[in-house]
Amino acid sequence: MTFFQSIRAWFRRKILRDRAERWNHQYAIGRWEVLKAPAEYARFDACIALLRRHAAGGRLLEIGCGEALLQRRLAPGDYQRLVGVDISAVAIGRAQAFADHRVRYLVADMQKLELDETFDAVIFTESINYVPRRHQLLRNYARFLNEGGVFIVSIYRNKRSAGIWTEIHSVAAPIDRATTTNEVGAWDCEVLRLR
Ligand SMILES: C[S@@+](CC[C@H](N)C(=O)[O-])C[C@H]1O[C@@H](n2cnc3c(N)ncnc32)[C@H](O)[C@@H]1O
Structure with missing residues (x-):
């Protein structure tokens, strides 16, 4: 620079x-x-287990994908298509090393995202908490979901997280969930459908 x-x-x-x-x-x-530390593996794997249960081998949209850490823990058969979106060009620059004919990474603000594809799961691991009005965001993102598609949301447990879940649950109902706890703290991951 x-x-x-x-x-x-x-x-x-x-x-x-x-x-x-x-x-x-x-x-x-x-x-x-820090997101690459072994202490983070279990919370990714908890989301991946839910993903395999509800959108196995499907078309996935990952919002706030950072440096493709989720993809790095997925098996190739876990998806037929994966689109990762992040506001940071630096993170996406690093994620591009993992792009291929099925996987696309792009820089965009999740609040202004435009895509002409639809997906079986839209995944937010530790990212939806960085924007306001998540209920509006999820309603708006319904346009990216195939029929029967789900949201998968993971949030680190802290003093703000309960309020964020309340906001999310005002528009989407959990159908499955997992909690990961270790020396770093606790992460809740939920599979949700719009109400
Ligand atoms: C704590 S990191 C989590 C990264 C990864 N998903 C994970 O679970 O380790 C939050 C990510 O959300 C992205 N992010 C924050 N605000 C965003 C926005 N408005 N639109 C898209 N991505 C955003 C950040 O750039 C960052 O990569």
């Missing part, structure tokens, strides 16, 4: 409070390397 580019990125991050720039910065300085 040139000096001019880093000043522009700093200005967008600090002064304009540009969210994409903030995530790019965090990925660039290694803040999210």
